[in-house]
Amino acid sequence: MAAAKLTPLGVAVLELLHEKSMHPYEMAQLMRERYVDNRVKLKAGSLYHTVERLLQNAFIEIVDTQRDGRRPERTVYAMTPAGKDAFQQRAREMLGDLAAEYPQILSGLAVIDDLGADIALVELEHRVTRLRVGVASDQVILHRLREDGTPEIYWLDVRYAAAQRVFELEWTERLLADLSSGRIPFQDEPGSQPTLSLVTKESHERKTS
Structure with a gap:
């Protein structure tokens, strides 16, 4: 995912981080509960890959780590000001522009x-x-x-x-x-x-x- 343009899944991640900081497992749960998979292709691997790319582009940052019993440690992410700017720009394009699509x-x-x-x-x-x-x-x-x-x-x-x-x-x-x-x-x-x-x-x- 290039820094200049967020993917639909990248937008969906930042959409959740507008609400609060969270780890990818919680993101996946909320996306399923909210039927996000009706509009973006949602797989565990692609979600973690998207989170990693957002981190590389400085659109999100690590703010905490959590451990629940013997489960693996979970990294908690928050959106950065740069991420908010990128989100706003991409969201405006997705809502207002007529994209060339080929069903x-x-x-x-x-x-x-x-x-x-x-x-x-x-x-x-x-x-x-x-x-x-x-x-x-x-x-x-x-x-x-x-x-x-x-x-x-x-x-x-x-x-x-x-x-x-x-x-x-x-x-x-x-x-x-x-x-x-x-x-x-x-x-x-x-x-x-x-x-x-x-x-x-x-x-x-x-x-x-």
């Missing part, structure tokens, strides 16, 4: 006709099923956050991700309906009509009813 789904949509009707529809059906599971999981998380009284401003990222998944599900269901009905025809198999599976039929009936 895998865009490339997948571009090759649908090359895959052919049968394969493309099956894969889209798989996507719909997974999205439905994701939407249901999001609703459980949102309900839990509302019930436990967590201030809404602390889980705007969860709300955004949930709304985005709902949009993607609805859009993909419409695409399935359009492809299965022939409104958007496949060009590699002129005159052919794809076989409708259960998920495709359900999507088609929902959109045409």
Whole structure:
């Protein structure tokens, strides 16, 4: 992680250190409790590596060490003024700038006709099923956050991700309906009509009813 630009995980670490000094194990616990892994790739190794790089860049500093019984000694970190400045700058960029992103789904949509009707529809059906599971999981998380009284401003990222998944599900269901009905025809198999599976039929009936 270059000093000029913090990674999303680096921002997440500094976000926690805004609250108080803490050791990486506590950081990992809080990140899981707050569903940070919904927006950054969170692994123990990558977290400790990120903390080390933040320390090298003087964005954080060691302020204490703790020992709990026979457990290994834990190093406690705090954010430095330089870290706060870097955090503020990167956070502003992440919130206000439109970053160039290249979701895998865009490339997948571009090759649908090359895959052919049968394969493309099956894969889209798989996507719909997974999205439905994701939407249901999001609703459980949102309900839990509302019930436990967590201030809404602390889980705007969860709300955004949930709304985005709902949009993607609805859009993909419409695409399935359009492809299965022939409104958007496949060009590699002129005159052919794809076989409708259960998920495709359900999507088609929902959109045409």
